[in-house]
Amino acid sequence: GAGVSQSPSNKVTEKGKDVELRCDPISGHTALYWYRQSLGQGLEFLIYFQGNSAPDKSGLPSDRFSAERTGGSVSTLTIQRTQQEDSAVYLCASSQAGGSNEQFFGPGTRLTVL
Amino acid sequence: GNSVTQMEGPVTLSEEAFLTINCTYTATGYPSLFWYVQYPGEGLQLLLKATKADDKGSNKGFEATYRKETTSFHLEKGSVQVSDSAVYFCALSAPGGANSKLTFGKGITLSVRP
Numbered sequence: 001g002a003g004v005s006q007s008p009s010n011k012v013t014e015k016g017k018d019v020e021l022r023c024d025p026i027s028g029h030t031a032l033y034w035y036r037q038s039l040g041q042g043l044e045f046l047i048y049f050q051g052n053s054a055p056d057k058s059g060l061p062s063d064r065f066s067a068e069r070t071g072g073s074v075s076t077l078t079i080q081r082t083q084q085e086d087s088a089v090y091l092c093a094s095s096q097a098g099g100s101n102e103q104f105f106g107p108g109t110r111l112t113v114l
Numbered sequence: 115g116n117s118v119t120q121m122e123g124p125v126t127l128s129e130e131a132f133l134t135i136n137c138t139y140t141a142t143g144y145p146s147l148f149w150y151v152q153y154p155g156e157g158l159q160l161l162l163k164a165t166k167a168d169d170k171g172s173n174k175g176f177e178a179t180y181r182k183e184t185t186s187f188h189l190e191k192g193s194v195q196v197s198d199s200a201v202y203f204c205a206l207s208a209p210g211g212a213n214s215k216l217t218f219g220k221g222i223t224l225s226v227r228p
Contacts, residue, residue, distance in 0.1 A: 033215060043203065043218035059215070091158065095214070103216060105150075105158040 002026070004106035006092050012112045013082055021077045021109045025094030032075050033095075033103060034067060038088035046090075049075060050097060082113045116141040118204050120219035127194055128227050135189040135222055137178075137204035145206040147171075147180055147187040148216065152201040161189075161202070196226045 005024045013019050025032050034046040045059040049069040060066070064082075069075040079086055089110050093103040121136040139145065149161040149171070162171030167182035178189045187204060204219040 031214070035216075042220045043205075043216075045215040045217070048215055056215070093158075101214070102160045102163070103214075104160075107157045 004092055004094055004104050006090075006106040006109050008109060009107065010110045010112075012114065014114050015084060016081055018078065018080045019082055019111065021079075021090050021111070023075045023077070023092030023094075023106060025073065025075070025092070026104055027073075028096075029094035029104070030072065030097045031095045031101075031103075032069060033093045034075070034077050035091040035093065036088045037091055037108070041088075043091075046077070079111075082111075084113050087111055087113045116145065116206060116208055116217045118206055118217055118219035120202075120204050120222050123222035124225060125222060126225045126227065129196055130193045131226075133189070133191040133194045133198075133224070135202055135204075135224070137187045137189065137219060139185050139187065139204075139206050141185075141206055141208060141217075143209040144182070145208050146214075147178070148205045148207070149176070149178055149187070149189050150203040150205055150218075152203070152221075154200065158203070194224075194226045196228055199224055199226045 007022045030051045032049040037043050047067045048056040064080045067077045089108040091108045092106045095101045095103045117140045119138050146165045148163045150158045151161045152158050162173040164171040164180035170179045176191045178187050201221045201223050203221045205216040207214040
């Protein structure tokens with residue numbers, strides 16, 4: 001079946017602009033995660049959605065970052081007023097509910113802020 | 115908080131050499147432990163996992179044993195191939211709770227020469 005998909009694959013934007021990144025998880029996966037992969041910080045957790053529960057936003061680096069998940073499926077990560085330090089690869093993953101279940105990762109969106 | 119420490123890289127080996135990549139962790143309780151691999155141009159994928167002490171995860175000739183006494187999960191392979199060239203990440207997910215977010219090590223780049 002189809003894996004996790006993300007769009008766009010690459011995004012170049014100017015400092016101060018807003019961007020939206022999209023994630024389509026594997027059908028039937030109730031858990032969805034966003035991570036960020038950058039040279040300086042490695043792989044960092046950003047936010048977690050599980051079913052209809054309130055999301056765990058503890059990894060979001062600032063209030064310029066937000067995410068939503070509509071209908072328990074597609075998720076959008078929004079970065080407002082982008083800064084150069086936001087440049088990174090943003091990864092989405094999905095899994096069966098919690099525990100040690102394998103997280104399946106998408107190919108990522110490479111964001112470059114000029 | 116939880117953390118994962120991997121040995122510094124990069125690592126360059128000749129084909130058929132023995133591979134060890136060290137990984138140690140800090141966490142309360144009994145986390146689940148993972149090795150993820152990122153091949154050139156591809157997304158992150160699970161290589162192997164172990165969910166309790168003394169468990170051995172194995173896949174594609176790679177092995178890692180969950181050692182509670184040394185808080186380690188070292189990755190080994192007896193004979194590496196050129197196709198094993200990739201970036202390897204050690205990770206953990208904390209026990210209990212609803213959020214199984216992954217905490218990653220910095221990753222290590224392995225290059226295998228023919």
